[in-house]
Amino acid sequence: NAGVTQTPKFRILKIGQSMTLQCAQDMNHNYMYWYRQDPGMGLKLIYYSVGAGITDKGEVPNGYNVSRSTTEDFPLRLELAAPSQTSVYFCATRGQINQPQHFGDGTRLSIL
Amino acid sequence: AQKITQTQPGMFVQEKEAVTLDCTYDTSDPSYGLFWYKQPSSGEMIFLIYQGSYDQQNATEGRYSLNFQKARKSANLVISASQLGDSAMYFCAILTSGTYKYIFGTGTRLKVLA
Numbered sequence: 280n281a282g283v284t285q286t287p288k289f290r291i292l293k294i295g296q297s298m299t300l301q302c303a304q305d306m307n308h309n310y311m312y313w314y315r316q317d318p319g320m321g322l323k324l325i326y327y328s329v330g331a332g333i334t335d336k337g338e339v340p341n342g343y344n345v346s347r348s349t350t351e352d353f354p355l356r357l358e359l360a361a362p363s364q365t366s367v368y369f370c371a372t373r374g375q376i377n378q379p380q381h382f383g384d385g386t387r388l389s390i391l
Numbered sequence: 392a393q394k395i396t397q398t399q400p401g402m403f404v405q406e407k408e409a410v411t412l413d414c415t416y417d418t419s420d421p422s423y424g425l426f427w428y429k430q431p432s433s434g435e436m437i438f439l440i441y442q443g444s445y446d447q448q449n450a451t452e453g454r455y456s457l458n459f460q461k462a463r464k465s466a467n468l469v470i471s472a473s474q475l476g477d478s479a480m481y482f483c484a485i486l487t488s489g490t491y492k493y494i495f496g497t498g499t500r501l502k503v504l505a
Binding site: 310322335337369376377379380381382 | 424426428434435436438441443482488492493495
């Protein structure tokens with residue numbers, strides 16, 4: 280049982296490049312989330328989804344886009360990478376409200 | 392709006408002793424859940440314990456327990472018999488029934504001393 284799978288685990292981008300961070304889950308959870316964690320800091324919500332076809336902005340959505348065409352997948356797109364987007368990105372899912380989020384292992388992204 | 396406050400950026404505890412990590416929250420929603428996560432240096436987020444706002448008893452999970460004081464809006468994590476492997480960042484988070492979004496605190500870095 281894989282749970283939440285994030286790919287890639289590490290990536291270095293040049294300023295202005297674009298890329299997609301992949302997140303896939305096999306738990307049939309409706310709710311999915313993308314967070315970023317800057318060094319020594321907590322998690323900040325970028326985007327979230329309550330089900331296929333439904334997404335909404337979190338605290339820090341600027342510079343990112345998401346889509347949710349299936350229950351399983353929730354990719355995060357960076358269109359024009361900037362150094363301020365250097366961070367660790369976590370994808371998470373959850374089931375019912377009294378259940379915890381399940382996190383992927385994270386993607387460490389550096390933009391130079 | 393919901394808010395989580397963790398006022399202890401860093402804590403030290405001697406091995407085998409108990410330690411309390413503070414978490415206060417603010418919400419006007421009567422229905423909410425409080426979560427604690429551990430993040431070791433390897434980076435993964437590990438769920439520790441959950442407390443619902445309507446739960447009558449404090450949550451416990453092994454060596455972890457939650458000192459839930461609803462009137463004071465605090466949900467402090469108590470780790471008993473600390474182990475070296477408990478050294479990590481600890482995050483408190485809240486989810487209210489009126490929103491789908493979790494709000495995380497800034498975390499407390501715990502160091503267990505041998």
